[in-house]
Every structure is written in structure tokens, then in C-alpha cells.
Amino acid sequence: MDKELLLKKLEGLHTLDTVAEAIHIKKQSALNLLSGLKKEGYVTVSGGRQQKRFYKITARKQRKRDKGMFDIINKYSPMKLAPWYDHQVHGHYGPEEALIDAIQTQSFRAILASLRLFNHITDWGKLHRLAKEKGCWQKVGALYDVSRLYFRVRKMPPYKYKAKKWQNLTQLKKLNFPHIAKKWHVYMPFNEKDMGELL
Amino acid sequence: MISYEDQMNIFELIGKAISKDIECYAFGGTAMMFYGYKDETKDIDLLFEDEDLRNEFVEAIKNLGFDETALVNIYIPEKLGDKNAPRMFKRDDSRFDIFLKKIFKTAMSPRMKEDLYAVHDFKGKNNLRVKVLGKEFIVLLKAVTERDRDFEDILTIVKKEKNFDWQYLIDEVLWQYNHGDSWVLLDAEKMIKELKKYIFIEQKYLKELYSAKK
Numbered sequence: 534m535d536k537e538l539l540l541k542k543l544e545g546l547h548t549l550d551t552v553a554e555a556i557h558i559k560k561q562s563a564l565n566l567l568s569g570l571k572k573e574g575y576v577t578v579s580g581g582r583q584q585k586r587f588y589k590i591t592a593r594k595q596r597k598r599d600k601g602m603f604d605i606i607n608k609y610s611p612m613k614l615a616p617w618y619d620h621q622v623h624g625h626y627g628p629e630e631a632l633i634d635a636i637q638t639q640s641f642r643a644i645l646a647s648l649r650l651f652n653h654i655t656d657w658g659k660l661h662r663l664a665k666e667k668g669c670w671q672k673v674g675a676l677y678d679v680s681r682l683y684f685r686v687r688k689m690p691p692y693k694y695k696a697k698k699w700q701n702l703t704q705l706k707k708l709n710f711p712h713i714a715k716k717w718h719v720y721m722p723f724n725e726k727d728m729g730e731l732l
Numbered sequence: 733m734i735s736y737e738d739q740m741n742i743f744e745l746i747g748k749a750i751s752k753d754i755e756c757y758a759f760g761g762t763a764m765m766f767y768g769y770k771d772e773t774k775d776i777d778l779l780f781e782d783e784d785l786r787n788e789f790v791e792a793i794k795n796l797g798f799d800e801t802a803l804v805n806i807y808i809p810e811k812l813g814d815k816n817a818p819r820m821f822k823r824d825d826s827r828f829d830i831f832l833k834k835i836f837k838t839a840m841s842p843r844m845k846e847d848l849y850a851v852h853d854f855k856g857k858n859n860l861r862v863k864v865l866g867k868e869f870i871v872l873l874k875a876v877t878e879r880d881r882d883f884e885d886i887l888t889i890v891k892k893e894k895n896f897d898w899q900y901l902i903d904e905v906l907w908q909y910n911h912g913d914s915w916v917l918l919d920a921e922k923m924i925k926e927l928k929k930y931i932f933i934e935q936k937y938l939k940e941l942y943s944a945k946k
Contacts, residue, residue, distance in 0.1 A: 537891060544894065574768070592892040593768035596736070601853070618848045623744055624855025 540575055540592040547588045599623050602643075605631035610649040612730045614642060628653040629660045636669050636676075641703045645723055648680040649731055657690050671700055675717035679710055683728050733772040734826050736765045742776070742796070742826070743862060747854030749792040754785045755861045757840065759873045760829070761885065766850055766864045769888055774881070775827040777818075777873075778862075779835060786832050789860075790819070798823040808878055811836055837913040838876050841904060844869050867893060868901040872908075875923040876916065886923060887930055902937050906944050917941050 534542075534556070543555060553563040567588055570576040574594035580586045589595070601620030605628055607613050622630070628650040635647035654660055664670040674694060680686050696718040705722035708714050714721045734742070739762060757780075758766065761773025780786035798821035803812055806829075811817060816834040820827060833839070850864040865873070871889055874882040890896050901920075908916040921941050924933055 541892070541894070591768070592894075594771070596766070596768055601851070619850035620853075621850065622853040622855060623740065624747070624853070626853075626855070 537592070540570075540590065543590045544592050545590060547590060548585055549588070552588065552590075600626060602631045602634040602638075606635060606643065606646050606650065609653050610646040610731065612642075612646040612649075614646050627655075629656055629663060632660065632673070633663045633667055633669065636672050636702070637667060639701075639703050641705070641722055644676070644702055645727055645730065648676055648728075649684075651677055651680045651686045651689075652684070654687065654689075661692055669700075670694060671696060671717045671719050672702055675713055675719035675721060676702075678713045678716070679721065679723065679728075682710075683732065733774060734761075734776065735772045738826070739765055739773070739776065743852070743854045743860060744856075745796060746789065746792045747858070747860040748856030749795055750788055750856070750858050750860060752785075752788060753859045753861070754780075754789055755782075755863065756780050756785070756789065757844075757863045757865055759835070759865045759870050760877070762862075763849070763864045763870050764885060764889070766852070767867065767870075769892060770885070774825075775829050777829045777831070777877075779831040779833075779840065781833060781840065783832060786830060790821070790830065793821055793828055796823070798826070798828060801827075806879060811878070835873055836876055837915055838873065838908055839911060839913070841907050841911070843904065843907070868897055868904065871896075871923075872901055872904055872916075872920070875919045878919070883923070883926060887927065890927060890931060898933060898937050902940050905941065909944055917945055 539556070543552060547555070549560055549563055549567070552567060553560050556563075558566070567576055570590065571578065574596075575591060577589045577595050578586055579589070598619075599621045601622050603614055603616040603620055605626070609628065620634075632647050632650045632654070635643045635650075638644070660673065661670065664673045670692075671694070677686070677689055696716065699718045699720065701720050703722045706720045707722050707724075709721045709724045713719075756778045758776075758778055760775065760777030761770070762776045762778070764770050765773055778789075780789065801820050801822045803817055803820055806820065807817065814836045816831065816836050818829040818831045820829055822828075844865060847866045847869075848863050849866050852862045852864065854860040854862070867889055871886050874886050905916050905920045921938065924938055924941075927933055
């Protein structure tokens, strides 16, 4: 069978048995076929040992990934995000960068989920520098204060700030958490119920 | 030819060489490699929205040994005189086609900017952000550029994709037509007619193109 047709027919998640059954070949032949396709990059394997092996087969080659914003947020936050694009960073990337990137998306869910990253910030100086470069220190400060209301967060060293003109985190111009919003001049789109998703 | 590994190495080197953050959009063979549709490409197609950022990028690739070259023999004669034709840079077998603001008459629509397939950040002192366009846009832009082997690439994409959204592509063609791209209907019609020799595409999509022309 033509390789393209074969891949299209097999596209999806399989076990050895389902591959053999789908194209009417013996198990050993299916294993040889999967091994060849894996070498070419069309198959990735998960499971093994006591678990059943799963073969993820795609018509496109599966490239090796580097971690990006969604990977970092999903690692540390109880609120998981379904990525709407594949973000990868080639080079050093940690919670500090991911937090700034999440703010830059202006996405309600990404920013809310990223609040949990404050507990994994180890280099506050770097966060401050990155936020200053992107002009979003006010937003970082406001989000930090909100996160401290709901869960344990490492203490941030005091940085001088001067609240400038009002900034939006998302398109919503809401004044939730008014004392924090007014302190930082940042419209706060989340309410107490939204914060429940992070607990 | 540029392999996927070469492409990643080149971007990483550029990420280290630039003196400010740069953002660009990848389409054509470059985008196809990010997707995993193919393993090598003749050229790296990029579009910049800001001239200063484009110039900064050009300086970086010049420092890597790429020299500017003429577009002759790469693009069809009708496209060569276009004011939005790309600047081309070559080094051995590797080539950059660098567009500014438009790909010939085709502009970056809001949907093109929003519905990205991937964003790759290459971090050095500064950040090179390469935004990879969605598959429907890659096909449309391949139809527009009309270079050698562009049709083969289109065929590869539509054959490999189970969920290729033809309506989405037609909507984009109509948006481009309504925003001043006078060639796009003809390019899309030509592509769909050619593709119908290999795969099944519903006639209604061609009808939509014809009704837009009236």
C-alpha cells in the first residue's frame, strides 16, 4: 500500500492489535511496520513495561518539541489550558518568561491560569526587568497582589513603582478587587468565582 | 536545499545576532517544515510588518553570509514588477524570500494573524519570534506565489490533511478580493481546477468564486 494512504488510514492512536487489524496483517508485521514509521518520524510511542503501548500515528512528521508558555502553565497550574497554537521556545524559558508571555496574550484564561506561576518565580529581578521591557510591570504587580489573596506565594522584593495611566489585562474593563485595581491602575477582569478555578 | 535542522540552526543563529526583538510570519516551505509536511525546502519565506525590523533581520542574515540576488527565474514575469515582490538573499543552496507587509497583492488579514498554527521563539540576547501561518493560508499563498513546485506542495498538504477546511480558504480568498487583491480569484480558481484532477473538491467552492467575480 502507498505510504500516504497507509498513514491516512492509520492516523490516530493505536495499539499493536488495532494496527494489525486495521490493515489485515500479522502482529509481527505490524510491529516491523511501526518500527519503520517511527524511524521516519510518523509514530511516537507512549506506555510500555506493564502498561499497554500506544502508538500515535500521524500523516505529518512529528517534530521534537521545545517547551513553551502553555507547557509551563499546564505544568504548574491546576487550571489546564488547551493551547490554541503551538508555542515553543528555543533557548532558556522558565516561569518568569511564561508569566510575561501569558500577560501579553491578553487572554482571560491564560492570564488567570498563569497566576499560579508566582509561586515558582525564583528570579524576581528577571521578572521585573522583562516586565519593564514589555511595559507591563503594573499588570504583574496587580496580578501578584490578587494571587496573594488566595494562595501562598513567595514574597516579592519591594520594587519602586508609580501607577501610570489605567491598563487593561483583557478586553474586559472591570473593577473587581477595587483596592488592588486602584493601587496599580489595572482593570481586573477576574472575580472571586474565577479564582476558584485555581484552588 | 534547507533541511529542518538547518532551518532551526539558521533561526537560532539569527536570534543570537539581532540587536532588538523581531517578529515575522512564516509561510511556504518553511511553514510546511514546521508542520512536518516535508523535510527540506528551497527557500525560507518570511513576511515582516515593520520595515525597520525587516532591515534588522536582513543585516543579521547578511552577517551570516547571505547576499542579495535577483528574482529572475524564480517568479513568473508578471510578478517580478510587483511593488510588493520580495527581496531575495542567497547563500549556496539556501535562500531567503523576504516580503514586507504584503505577499504581492495579498495582505495579512486579521484571521491570518489570529489563527496561527505555531509560534517559535528563538532566544538570544533578543528574541526572534517566527509565527507560522495556518495550513489554509499556506495553500492560498502558495497559489499566489506560483513558483516552481508550489503546486506539488499544495497537493502534499491537501492530501495529508484530513481536516482541510475549504470553506475557510474560500472565505479568505473572498476577503482578499474585497480588500484589493485582484489576482487572488484567478489564482484560487486555477489551483482548485488543477487540484480537482487529483482529489475531490465540491463544485460549490468554485461557484462561490465565480459569484464573487460578478
